[in-house]
Amino acid sequence: MSEAIELPANGKRRRRDGGAGLLATIAYLVAAVCLLPMLAVVLAAVTGGTDTVSHLLDTVLPRYAGTTLALVALVAAGTFAIGVGAAWLVTMTRFPGVRVLEIMLVLPLAFPAYVLAYAYTYLLDHPGIVQSTLRDVTGWGPRDYWFPEIRSLWGAAAMLVLVFYPYVYLLARAAFLQQSSAAFLAARTLGKSAWAAFWTVSLPMARPAIAGGVLLAVMETIADFGTVAYFSVQTFATGIYTSWFSMADRAAAAQLALCLLSFALLLAVTERVQRGRAKYHEAGKRQMAMEAAQLEGWRAVLAMLLCMIPVVLGCVLPALVLFAMGMGGEQDLLSRRYIGFIRNSITLAGTAAVVTLLAAIAIGFFQRLRPGRGSAVAGYVARLGYAVPGGVIAVGLMVPFAAFDNALDSWMRATFDISTGLLVTGSIWLLVAAYMVRFLAAALGAYEGGQSTVHANMDAASRSLGETPFGTLRRVHLPILTPSLLTALLIVFVDVMKELPATLIMRPFNYDTLAVQAYRLASDERLEGAAVPSLVIVAAGLLPVILICRQVGRNR
Structure with missing residues (x-):
């Protein structure tokens, strides 16, 4: 079926979809990333x-x-x-x-x-x-x-x-x-x-x-x-970390993570039912x-x-x-080493906060633009991460991407005699993905709290003037939601600064943060x-x- 076309007042042909299809794709992709670690933990534990x-x-x-x-x-x-x-x-x-x-x-x-x-x-x-x-x-x-x-x-x-x-x-x-x-x-x-x-x-x-x-x-x-x-x-939580690092037993880590995941999801369902x-x-x-x-x-x-x-x-x-x-710690915050810890922490927290906020906007606006079963499921899946411990998310992302990296490296060696190494596993972006899964619910809650103040008539007025959904989001919603967006950005930034288990398991080699340094010194x-x-x-x-x-x- 051909896509419907409308002719706005300015005479330019514009798709009626106006980017809603792209928004749906992004929202479902975010939900899939949030669901991936849970499915990977279940699969790794069963096998x-x-x-x-x-x-x-x-x-x-x-x-x-x-x-x-x-x-x-x-x-x-x-x-x-x-x-x-x-x-x-x-x-x-x-x-x-x-x-x-x-x-x-x-x-x-x-x-x-x-x-x-x-x-x-x-x-x-x-x-x-x-x-x-x-x-x-x-x-x-x-x-x-x-x-x-x-x-x-x-x-x-x-x-x-x-x-x-x-x-x-x-x-x-x-x-x-x-x-x-x-x-x-x-x-x-x-x-x-x-x-x-x-x-x-x-x-x-x-x-x-x-x-x-x-x-x-x-x-x-x-x-x-x-x-x-x-x-x-x-x-x-300690058992997952010990199994992964001290014993190098991924199956045991995945099975312990599955136990913890089941308990966390049971609590999440209980909270939803009682509410x-x-x-x-x-x-x-x-x-x-x-x-x-x-x-x-x-x-x-x-x-x-x-x-x-x-x-x-x-x-x-x-x-x-x-x-x-x-005062007696003999730790110099202005030293090159500590500036590196602070830079790494701010880089991870800032990047994760921006990515998580963009994902929250995609999910939240998709639910408003296309209310229905699909958007509701995407929103529910996106919120599950907050009930899942960081160690479980880390194991759930490391297992499939490590398998992907190893399979790709083996194929490249056999075909071209070239080693690709670990392209995804151990990268900053996989760690940022873990942070997004873990804290997306917090950003989504702040965004939806602000979005509830935007009356539906504003959307209708914007569309009647020829704006696309993305145009309505950019010119109407985001200026009104600036305080809520800044709050969501700040909450995720600080949560990432404090996050320890996912950072310990997934951080790149020799890429330490303030939380990791504090844990190492205390240990x-x-x-x-x-x-x-x-x-x-x-x-x-x-x-x-x-x-x-x-x-x-x-x-x-």
Whole structure:
């Protein structure tokens, strides 16, 4: 069938498609790249043979599963308690410093969990400041006292809770602010105490948002590698890295990655189902806003302390410790070597941010231009990457492209007696593709949030004036969406700066970043040196957190 042609007012013949076909091709290609690592992991795991599976079942798999589940349970409970408790206090009560604390409670989000692990190890480990001072003051020997071991499952859970509770806090706070006081006051008039009314009315009404925040924290937990590896906590994430590098067993790495992928996708489906079913309806839209209770005396002091503790432990204290460590680290940020680390980090983060943003624009605008099953599937597949740990994505991309490179090299040797080497595997672009798969959901969420403010009538008006879909995107959407686009760009940039497992597995030879340098120094127990690149990563992470804090301040 021939393509329809329209004649605009300027007299030039223009295709009615206007580039929509190219946009669909790009969107489906992006979705295919996002789906490739998951399919590759499944295929590599299935074809890896049963010997490896039997060996894993008899040796490490039960330990990996038990440790991962225990870590998930601890982080879920901790983020729920801190996030919901802090959100309720700053939203529903008034005490000295509440306006400042409701913003500062977001700050720990700027810290990678493995950076917190370095700081607290330096502070609390046996040769650290706290235990050394304790021994000096009391005269005790190493075996004369008991002190909690920071390098343990509980220590790793504490680091992850301090970093990830802001996810729960932000969503719970928004849910509490949107609640009407009608149901809460009705419970109070029926004889319920404020505490009982909170548990039986306010908390169930906010459950969808809270569950979404907890599940997000849990998905980040199973994706974490730096913290658990440094604390020698054996999870699926550390098992994948050990199998790939230490044992050179790709089948074992793929099969462990499949286990982790299944768990991550189960969590993603659970989040989607609970969000779709858990709903509540009010008779009106916030007809009576919740009135905050004024706390006085010891109650005000207790509320202030409860909100200050996660801020101090998750932000203030680690920042001070890292700064003190960095002063004695003998690491020169202006040296040629460190300038190379910074350049590599910025190059990777900047390139990945731009590529990911362009992919998000293609997916988001395609969904708006051609709403239907195809675009909906492409959008859903594009979001799956955020639920998949970086180590799984790395293995899923390395396996097929390594096979492609080896097959191409063999054919070129046999045909032309020329070795092509590894053209794709170990390249920057494959690493950028992994970053895009991992963080596309974050960029897509920011883009769609801005796109929702662009009324459909603007599209219709633009098309009636002869603009193509690409013209409408370039001249109408993008100028309006500039703030959302910059936010998406910044979020992906900082996420890539902090990403460790995918970078460790896929980086080109002798191409190290700040995150890799910090991990290497910490692995060698050179914690003072690791503080310097860690501080740079934290400084970069503060940028999106400041944007979030500004939004928190406006939403009161």
